[in-house]
Amino acid sequence: xxxxxxxxxxxxxxxxxxxxxxxxxxxxxxxxxxxxxxxxxxxxxxxxxxxxxxxxxxxxxxxxxxxxxxxxxxxxxxxxxxxxxxxxxxxxxxxxxxxxxxxxxxxxxxxxxxxxxxxxxxxxxxxxxxxxxxxxxxxxxxxxx
Numbered sequence: 001x002x003x004x005x006x007x008x009x010x011x012x013x014x015x016x017x018x019x020x021x022x023x024x025x026x027x028x029x030x031x032x033x034x035x036x037x038x039x040x041x042x043x044x045x046x047x048x049x050x051x052x053x054x055x056x057x058x059x060x061x062x063x064x065x066x067x068x069x070x071x072x073x074x075x076x077x078x079x080x081x082x083x084x085x086x087x088x089x090x091x092x093x094x095x096x097x098x099x100x101x102x103x104x105x106x107x108x109x110x111x112x113x114x115x116x117x118x119x120x121x122x123x124x125x126x127x128x129x130x131x132x133x134x135x136x137x138x139x140x141x142x143x144x145x
Contacts, residue, residue, distance in 0.1 A: 006034040008053035009119065012044035012070065013037075013086070014062045018108070022057060025115045033119065041065030045073055053081060055122045057115075060087040060094060068097065075100055082122050086110065 011022045019037045026035040036051060038044035042064040048056065056074065060067035067085055074080055085101055087094055088108045098105065106114055 006032055007055075007123070008051045009033055009035045010044060010047055010051070010053040010056045010081075011035055011037050011058075012039075012041060012056065012062065012067070013059035014039050015059070018059070018086075022115055025112055026119055029116060029119055030123070033123075039063075041067055041070035044070055048074060048081070055082045055084075055119065057084045057086060057118065060085055061089075068094075071097060071101065084118055 009026055011019055011026070013019045013022075016039075019039075023035045023037060026033050036047055036053065038047050040062045041058070044056070044058060045065065047053075058067045058070055062070075067087070071083055071085060074083055083101055083104065085094070085097060085105045086108060087105065090107070094105060104118075106118070
């Protein structure tokens with residue numbers, strides 16, 4: 001029998017409408033996903049340390065701790081989570097993250113299919129014995145290629 005344990009997905013963004021939009025997409029995908037929200041990078045880090053979600057979708061510009069600092073801290077964990085950065089801007093710090101995040105950067109505005117592809121690709125990879133470690137390629141013009 002297949003495991004039905006819930007999988008935590010952390011969404012960090014200080015914009016409530018963006019968080020609500022992403023959470024609603026995740027909730028519609030699968031009952032096994034348990035989306036958790038954070039309003040800033042510090043809150044996201046604390047949630048990560050308690051729940052250890054496998055997937056984190058984070059904005060880059062947030063109060064208290066920005067997404068860049070959050071990503072750096074998470075990537076220094078023994079077993080870092082799968083991280084996607086979302087942003088409106090292509091600024092130098094985002095360029096610095098491209099290699100670290102394997103190009104997993106999504107520019108706003110994004111659509112439902114972008115979030116669905118991120119979550120479903122992660123679910124498939126995490127349930128496959130021979131995981132594909134190549135970067136995710138979504139056919140969307142607003143993603144960094």
